[in-house]
Amino acid sequence: MQDKINQIISLLEEEFPGLKSKPSKSDPLDVLIATMLSQNTTDKTSYIAFQNLKTRFKNWESVMIAPLSRIRAAIRVCGLVNQKSKSIKKLLKQLNTKYGSLSLNFLKKMTDDSIYKELLQYNGVGVKTVSCVLAFGLARDVFPVDTHVHRLTNRLGLADSKSPEKTFKQVKDLIPRGKKFLFHTLLIRFGRKICRANNPLCGKCRLYDLCIFERKEFYSIRANGIPKENNFIILEHV
Ligand code: SF4
Structure with missing residues (x-):
């Protein structure tokens, strides 16, 4: 699983170059x-x-x-x-x-x-909220899981769970040290641009071969839609 995660991180870094591996610290x-x-x-x-x-x-x-x-x-x-x-x-x-x-x-x-x-x-105050405090308030290398990161990690077969809390528990220790926050940020960008909740752009997805989402073939031939807003990006500016 760690090899798969490293492969996903590398592919996403190519898709979204230059992202910071640590957020700026806020209060x-x-x-x-x-x-x-x-x-x-x-x-x-x-x-x-x-x-x-x-x-x-x-x-x-x-x-x-x-x-x-x-x-x-x-x-x-x-x-x-x-x-x-x-x-x-x-x-x-x-x-x-x-x-x-x-x-x-x-x-x-x-x-x-x-x-x-x-x-x-x-x-x-739930696990996601504490993870955000750690990441965005204390610049710790953690992996906040919201509904979007939960969706992506399950579609990619990194987790198999029905809730962000369970996904967090399953995935947090699999991600290499020093890459947790970066992976979170990459997934947020990826979920916003490609792997959207509705109408994911599977036909344009670099992670297609790594994905276990059962409807990826169906979505790979569908027309593109309009990107939606996503959480967490804003926390970098608090
Ligand atoms: S193939 Fe589709 S569902 Fe799978 S990761 Fe890519 S965009 Fe998401």
């Missing part, structure tokens, strides 16, 4: 909130919601003590506003109670496994 708490906002919406709307929070409130302490109606108004554009506003406010309160301040900079000294354990105890 880990910013990334945590931005990822919570990104659930079930596009990069664009979650980015607008995140920017609204940053500009309408002085800091995360202000968000923590603000009425829910103000938080809802700021993030309205990104959907699920009741759930997201409550989760964010609750999380900020819990962090403040436990650590005495609203900063996640203490995570910098912790191992990846300890950080997963620490953050997964909070409601609304």
